[in-house]
Amino acid sequence: MITDAQRFQPFSEEPIRLIDEGGAWVAPFSCDLDDDTLIGLYRHMVLGRMVDERLVRLQRLGKSSFVAPSSGHEAAQVGIAAALRVGRDWVFPYYRDTALALALGWPLEEMLGQMMGTRADPARARQMPAHPGSRALNMFTVASPIASHVPVAVGTAIAQKLAGAGDATVCTFGDGATSEGDWHAGVNFASAQGAPIVFACENNRYAISVDLQHQTGSPNVAAKAHAYGMPGYLVDGMDVLASYLVMRDVMAAARDGLGPALVELTVYRYGPHSTADDDSVYRSGEEVAAWRERDPIPRYRRFLEAREVWSDAREDELRAALKAEIDVAVKASDDAGPVPVEWMFDDVLSRPTPQLERQRERFRAARRAAGEDVEG
Amino acid sequence: MAVQNYVQTIARTLMEEMRRDERVVVLGEDVGKRGGVFLATEHLYDTFGPDRVIDTPLSEAAIIGAAIGMSVHGRRPVAEIQFSDYVYPGFDQLVSQAAKLRYRSGGAFTAPMVVRMPAGGGVKGGHHHSQNPEAHFVHTPGLQVVYPSTPSDAKGCLKTAIRGDDPVVFLEPKRLYRAVKEDVSDDVDFTLPSGSGVRRREGDDVVLISYGASMGETLKAADTLSEQGIAADVIDLRWLMPWDERLVLERVAAVGRVVLVSEATHSASMISEVAATIAEEVLDMLEAPPLRVSGFDTPYPYAQDRVYLPGPNRILHAVQQVLDY
Structure with a gap:
């Protein structure tokens, strides 16, 4: 048996790719995944796309204040998720990981509760949209400051190493994050400790408007791993099978005590940076259209169809089923209603301080004086 | 009772807490073999080894960030920032990650950890070895801040901080490290309640x-x-x-x-x-x-x-x- 570490080579000049643009398997080894697994990957990609498109519509309807579109990232995100053992391994996502979070099993209703800021959000609507987190899934809660989660993820990986249970951590981020001091601080510490962590860069070539040439002089992100003494894999992140199998192999290596790795998954974001961004200012419609031609979902669908495990009928059935699930979750999240005003005072510290209690009392008194319903 | 100075009390308190609870780990620059530049972690490395007394790279962001990640995974980290004046590369970790973790996750994640920092002037160290940064942290909801002035208080407050469930900024007046000696209780469970003057x-x-x-x-x-x-x-x-x-x-x-x-x-x-x-x-x-x-x-x-x-x-x-x- 060829070991995982031998199957893929780090620091390749061209991205590692297992299926070509036409969906044909092009690797020198056979695909070892069963049909259910193959179809599961597709289902999660379509789910991610459909939810993303729905979120943008909900934002336009005023049901959410902010969306960070993830369309174009699905293959990379679903591949990362599939390489995780949910509940044992940890994942530290960033704000564009909609498909990743859903593929891990984040309930749609919770996800929509977070996006819509309702009581359906277990995090009590404390964060702006696009900031997932789930204790049950070992999915760390997203923070906005770019790369600030990288040293934190390393700490969790060091704790995993100390615990000795053979678990590992994945930390995701975009290309812009690799310029932050915290990124380098974290990656360096992980290397010095031999921590079981995989740094997964979803490189979509733009940090809002700043393109990769202005972000770094490195030939690519994976090359940065050289300096930190860890393997760096350059992967076609619009090929779900390459994304999954490379991530699966490097996670296995991390669990085996072989230390950290950096995986660069090249993707393209079809939407703007966020619903507050106008991407037409910094990139052409032709460029976006050209990348649309390389959409990871139809590409993988062609692979499944060639294996005769997918069809137009199954596609229709899947999309109808997912649409129904999303409709139910949107309604449930909406129906859950807004969170109470005074929830804003909870969960600051393990116990409220006398200072905060005084502020709360005064706030209540002012609301009462203004004739407001202080219980609401 | 034992007569000891402030910095000896810190080291002995850490020793007691690491013996009491194997989840407690110490990390920072020079905290291991060197025992800390002020010797506040003296003898810990020899006693508990490199897994629990971690000499880190020279990176405050890595030290504080990793402490948060370890606490999320069930450890009780005590991080040392060599001088409080050097905390700023790790400031974002304290302010954006640690302080807001409980709140932003609705209580799903917490960061029970301590960040120790020698602070204050009077040591001929100029502005980068003398400042008092406590207002930054008091002004950041989600952190506890403590600045004990005596060896006994340092013991009681450090134990409370390590045993509590919040991120605590623990400031130590470095010019008092060896200036004062006093009888300090031998009680391994001597704590001083959070918020008590x-x-x-x-x-x-x-x-x-x-x-x-x-x-x-x-x-x-x-x-x-x-x-x-x-x-x-x-x-x-x-x-x-x-x-x-x-x-x-x-x-x-x-x-x-x-x-x-x-x-x-x-x-x-x-x-x-x-x-x-x-x-x-x-x-x-x-x-x-x-x-x-x-x-x-x-x-x-x-x-x-x-x-x-x-x-x-x-x-x-x-x-x-x-x-x-």
């Missing part, structure tokens, strides 16, 4: 409020006042967030005159917050305006190291003003 002197003429490194000068001033027949009530806040409003307001209301002392920069300081609270809550009990004796709104000077600090003369001058008001 303490009265160091009892008196009815004026209340002096201070904490941390400035307690020494404040007590000297109280002794001089005592020789002059003026009885000062001296409160050591110890905990800056939460802080002991009940004790402060009760004593200030009873006495009616108050001087607040801290070597930290003047504007928007901890003692400004205490003075504002006094004004809001017990103004009608005051005989004179609360006066602050503080550092100045300058970077910490090198050549004027000692005179920058609010020494007894400046404190006595302020006391005279509130008495004469």
Whole structure:
């Protein structure tokens, strides 16, 4: 048996790719995944796309204040998720990981509760949209400051190493994050400790408007791993099978005590940076259209169809089923209603301080004086 | 009881807590083989080994960030920042990650951890080895902040911080590390409740409020006042967030005159917050305006190291003003 570490080579000049643009398997080894697994990957990609498109519509309807579109990232995100053992391994996502979070099993209703800021959000609507987190899934809660989660993820990986249970951590981020001091601080510490962590860069070539040439002089992100003494894999992140199998192999290596790795998954974001961004200012419609031609979902669908495990009928059935699930979750999240005003005072510290209690009392008194319903 | 100085007490307290709870780990620059540049982690590496006493890269962001990640995974990290003046590369980790973790996750994730930092001036270290950063952290919801002034308080507060469920910024007055020795309890469960201040002197003429490194000068001033027949009530806040409003307001209301002392920069300081609270809550009990004796709104000077600090003369001058008001 060829070991995982031998199957893929780090620091390749061209991205590692297992299926070509036409969906044909092009690797020198056979695909070892069963049909259910193959179809599961597709289902999660379509789910991610459909939810993303729905979120943008909900934002336009005023049901959410902010969306960070993830369309174009699905293959990379679903591949990362599939390489995780949910509940044992940890994942530290960033704000564009909609498909990743859903593929891990984040309930749609919770996800929509977070996006819509309702009581359906277990995090009590404390964060702006696009900031997932789930204790049950070992999915760390997203923070906005770019790369600030990288040293934190390393700490969790060091704790995993100390615990000795053979678990590992994945930390995701975009290309812009690799310029932050915290990124380098974290990656360096992980290397010095031999921590079981995989740094997964979803490189979509733009940090809002700043393109990769202005972000770094490195030939690519994976090359940065050289300096930190860890393997760096350059992967076609619009090929779900390459994304999954490379991530699966490097996670296995991390669990085996072989230390950290950096995986660069090249993707393209079809939407703007966020619903507050106008991407037409910094990139052409032709460029976006050209990348649309390389959409990871139809590409993988062609692979499944060639294996005769997918069809137009199954596609229709899947999309109808997912649409129904999303409709139910949107309604449930909406129906859950807004969170109470005074929830804003909870969960600051393990116990409220006398200072905060005084502020709360005064706030209540002012609301009462203004004739407001202080219980609401 | 054992007679020991401040920094010995830190090291021995860490030793006790690491023996008590194997989840406790120590990390930072030079904390392992070197035992810390001030020896605050002396003998820990030899006792517990490199897995629990981690010599880190020279990166405050990595130290504090990793401490958060370890705490999320069930450890009880005690991180050392070599000088509080060097915390700023890790400031984002404290402010954006640790302080907001419980809140932003609705309580799903917490960061029970301690970040120890030697702070304060009087060591001829210039502005990058002398500052008092506590206001930054008091101003950041989601952190507890404590600045004990004595070896015994350091023990009790450090144990409370390690055993608690919040991220705690633990400031240590470095110029007192070896300046004071006292009997420190051998009780391995000696803790001092979060948010508890303490009265160091009892008196009815004026209340002096201070904490941390400035307690020494404040007590000297109280002794001089005592020789002059003026009885000062001296409160050591110890905990800056939460802080002991009940004790402060009760004593200030009873006495009616108050001087607040801290070597930290003047504007928007901890003692400004205490003075504002006094004004809001017990103004009608005051005989004179609360006066602050503080550092100045300058970077910490090198050549004027000692005179920058609010020494007894400046404190006595302020006391005279509130008495004469």
